Amino acid sequence: MSETAPAPAKNKKLLIIVAVVLLAVLSGVAAWVMLAQRSSLDDEEGGRSGRAAQAAAKAPPTFMPMENMVVNLADPGGDRFAQIGITLELADAKAAEQVKTYMPSIRSSVLLLVSQRTTDELLTREGKEKLAQDVRREVSRPLGYAIPKPRKRAAQRDLDDEEEDDDEDERPRRRADDNPVRQVLFSSFIIQ
Template sequence: MSANTPAAAAPAKSKKMLLIIIGVVVAVLVIGGGAAAWFISSRSHAAEDEEGGGAPAAHKEAPKVAPTFLPMENMVVNLADPGGDRFAQIGITLELEDAKTAEQVKQYLPTIRSGILMLVSQRTSTELLQREGKEKLATDILREVSRPLGYSVPSERERAKAAAAAEHDEGDAEERPAARKRTERTERNPVRKVLFSSFIIQ
């Protein structure tokens, strides 16, 4: 009988060990499965947040509308060079906010063309051959087109004054909100750009 007791104890111990090992494996699987499920769900929530966070922002933004382009007839203008023998042939296309603005501009085209002819006739070929001269002319034409529609485009001098005033006011914390409010109240000009489709000087 004493010979059978150790043999009976051995299978009992091995069964206990087997049960412990199975229990540990099951616990590891449960913990690992829970961790994997948590990781996957947290990633999917993060992806939803990114998509959900981006979608309302896209809806809040106004849909981009393609601008309307209004080409004007080419103009031939005598320049202000000594002797009066130089002239410029200029093609202008206006980039406008929408078709409604194009219709408004068309109503004032004779006035606008006259103003542009006066502007160009005051330039010399030396001025207009340089990029800066063309850019300044484009700004002046933008002002000329905007004026009949009731919008103003600041001149270079006015822009320089505004920049100097902004630099002066930078240190004053009370002035900055007021300047920001003034900027927010100004209306956006529907005449966006003046584009040169051709520019020949002879």
């Protein structure tokens, strides 16, 4: 009988080892399931905007050309004019439908905007870039979006900072631009 006594001891040790391994595996599976549930809850509560932003960034934009515009410029004498072709880069087709709805108002605003410019302003790259920003603002306004004013140039900003109180150490951060009007592109730009 002494020969059979060591066998149950080995079986006990083997059974304990199997139980510990099984417990460790089950604990790992339980932890993985809990983390998966937590991340899915995070996605449902606050992560939707992050996923939507990633999807929007991956989606190709929609380009919407506007009819060419011929506008008298604000030069002295009133004999200069500009012919401008504008294409709007929009977030998606839904935004394009919204812009189409307001197109008469948008076109009028853009014509008024361009007619206030002079030849000298529009011949420079900076003048064209400022016009593009202003056109974006005019297109966005009927859609309910406000475009912040462009930042001042560094030299002017430094002068302004010296004049301001020293209490304003840090400017507030701006939130991400969620405007569906992404960019204004010029398809033609002729000044005569």
